[in-house]
Amino acid sequence: MKRMSGVLLAAMLLLGKLQAQQVSIIPQPAKLEVLSGHFLINAAVSLQYNEPALLKPVADWFKAAIADVSGIRLSTQPNAARRIVLQLTTPVKPTDESYTLDVSANLITIKAKSYGGIFYGMQSVLQTLPAIRTNALLQVPCMRVQDAPRFGWRGMHLDVSRHFFGPEVIKQYIDLMATYKMNTFHWHLVDDQGWRIEIKKYPKLTSVGAWRVDQNDKVWGSRPQAKAGETPTYGGYYTQAQLKEIVAYARQRNVTIVPEIEMPGHVASAIAAYPELSCTQQPQLPLTGGDYTNMSSNYCAGNDSVFTFLQDVLTETMAIFPSTYIHIGGDEVDKGPWKKCARCQQRMQQQGLKNEEELQSYFIQRIEKFVVSKGRKMIGWDEILEGGLAPEATVMSWRGEAGGIEAAKMNHDVVMTPGSPCYFDHYQAGPEGEPRAIGGMNTLQKVYSYEPIPAELPADKARYVLGAQANLWTEYITTAEHVEYMVLPRMLALAEVVWSPKETRDWQGFNQRLQPHFRAFEQKGLHYSKGNFTVNIKPVSANGQVQVQLSTEAMNGAIYYSTDGSEPNVTSQRYTSPFTLQQSAVVKAVTVIQGEVMGVKAASQSFVLHKAVGSAVQYVHPVSRYYQADGLNSLTDGIRGMHAVGKFWHGFSGKDLVATVDLGSSKTIQQVTLGCLQRYNDWIFLPQSVMVEYSIDGQSFTTLGTVSNTVSSNEKASIIKDFTVKAAAVKARYVRVTAKVIDACPKGHSGEGKVGWLFADEIIVE
Incomplete structure (x- = not known):
C-alpha cells in the first residue's frame, strides 16, 4: 500500500481545519469533526427524547426555536425515518455540562449526563442554521462533536440599579447568554441609586427606593442631588411574580440567576426608604447619580435591627431565587460613618474588634451564618477579605486578581472578574x-486573551477558580440597545475563554468564526460593535533608541501611518514591520479594509526623544499592579501619557513616586520634566510638588530643583501637567525624581479624607 505524501496529508489536515471553521460554533467545541453531507430539518423530522420529566422543557424550547427560524413544527412520531434524538444518559449528573453531538443524513443524536449538556448540544445545532425565518433550507452539516466546558462558572453580570431595564430586556440578555453557553446571570438588583426587588415586608424599598429624580441629561458624576418637592419619576422594580417568571425562563435555558443584595455599603436607596437603618438615622432623598455629599450609604453595623431587616430581605429573596449562591456585595464600604457612630464603636468593643475592617468582617460573617443556615452559599466582592474572610465565603475578584489569588491560597472558591479585561462598561x-x-x-x-487562572497561583490551588465573569455597570448605559452594544461581541470572546480548552484558543480562528455571528446580529436587529479599528501604537525602547510597533485587531486590516503629524490615508506609508524614530515625532495611524479608512479618527501618539529614553528605572515604592502601563520602564519609553487612564500612566495609591533613572553613562543635563495627570472623578490628583536630584555614583545625590503644584485639587477637568525643573548644566549618570502625593482626597470629594492616586509619565531628561 502506498504511503500518503506529506503534501497530501498537510492538505487534508488544512481542509479539515477549514471545514471546522465553516461550522462557526462559538464557543469552539473541544473536538469537532466535519463530515460530508447534511441533515435536512423539515416537517417530516421527529424530535424524540427519553426521561420526559427532565427533558420536556428543553425539548419544548428546541421545538419553539426551530419554529421561530422556519415555521416548521417538529413531530414526535416514534418511527419517523429522520429523527433528532435527545438522550439523557445514566447516571444523571446535573453539574456535568458535557455533551456529544452526532449528525448524519438521517439522524441527529445528542447525548449528555445533564439537562444542561442536552441544551448545549442543541445550541450547537442551532448555530449552524439561519438566525431568522427565511425560505432557506434548514441544513445541519454532518459532524461529530465531543464537547465540555473548561469552567463551571461562566458568568455575565448586569447592573439594573443605576438604570432599570424591564423584564423583556432581561429575558433577551438571558437568551444571548444561553446562545453562547454562559450559565450564570449575576443580577445586581440593589445599589445606591435604586432598589429593584419587591420585598413585601418592606414596601417602601420599592415605593421610595426604586425611584429618583430624572437627570439622565447630565453626566453621572455631575448630577445635582434631589431637592425637596422634586418628583422622583425615573426608575422601576420587579415584582416577585415577575422575578419568579424570569427565574423559570432562565432555568429552561440552563442559566442560574445569582441575585445580589448589596451590603453593608452601597445602600443609599434602602436608607432613603428607611433612614433608621443608617448610623445617622437622618432622612434623605434617593441619590440621583454620583454625588454622595452628606448622604448615608452604609447600614449601621451596631444596630441589631439592621440584621433583622437583612434577614427578612434575604428570606424573601431566597424564596424567589433557588440558586446555590446569594451575592451580598461587600464592596467599597465607606467606614468613616462607623468611626463616628457610638453604636458601631460599642459593637467593636463588645466583640473585641480592633478596627472598622474587622467590624466589616463581623458584619459579613454574621450574614454568612444566616445564609448558610438556609442551605445556601455566600459570595461577595473581594473587599470581604478585609478584616478576615468569612469561613465558607466565595470571593469575586474585581480589583485585579490579587483578591482571588489570596482567597484561593486560603482554599476558598473564587470567580475571576478583574476590571481589566472583564468590565464591559469600559470602552x-x-x-x-x-x-x-x-x-x-x-x-x-x-x-479573548484573558486567562482566568493567574500565573502566580500555585498549581494545586487552581481548582478553586470556579471560572470568570464579565460585569456591565450602567452609570452611562440607559437603553437596551446600549446594553447590547457593550456586550456584543465581547461576551462571545469571554464565552470561548471559559468554555473552550485553553490550548485550542486561536484569535484568528475566532475572528473568522465571528463573522457569521455579526451577520446574525444584524438580521436579528441586535446592536454590536463592528470592531476595534483603532491602531495600537506601541513603543519599544532600548539603548537610547525608540522603535514603533503598530497593530490592529481588525480582521484583514492593513495599517497606514505618518510620522509628521499629518492625517494618514491609503496613500501614506503602509506598515509592514517596526520602524525606528530618529527624532521626536507625532505618529498617526489608521486601519484600512478593502481600500476604506475605518474608524472615526486616526490613532495618534507623541514620541519625545531625550537623554533618558530606554533607560532603566528603579522605584522606592512599587507601581500599582493595576496601572503598570507597558512595564517598569514606561516612564522612559519616549511616549507621553494622554487622557486615557489605563494606557501609559504609572499609578501610585497613597504613595510618593520616587524613581531613579540610570542614564547608562555620565551625561550633561540641565532640565528634567515629569508629566502628571489629574482626573478628579477617578481619585487621581496632581502631586503637591516634584523634586529632581542628580548623582554621579548613585549614592550621593544633589538637588537640581523643586517645583510646586499650582492647580487646585478640586479642579474637575482632566488635566495633564508638566512639572519642569531647569538649572545650570551639570554632569549626572543618575536622576532621581520624587513626586509627593496629596495627603488625602480634598474636602467635598466622594473620597474625602481617603488616599488618592498619583499618575505619572514621562521622565524627560534634556
Missing part, C-alpha cells in the same frame, strides 16, 4: 466615535 474601541463609557479600554482581543 471596546475608539474612544472617538464610541458611546460615552466610564473609562478604560477592554477590546475584543484583550478579552
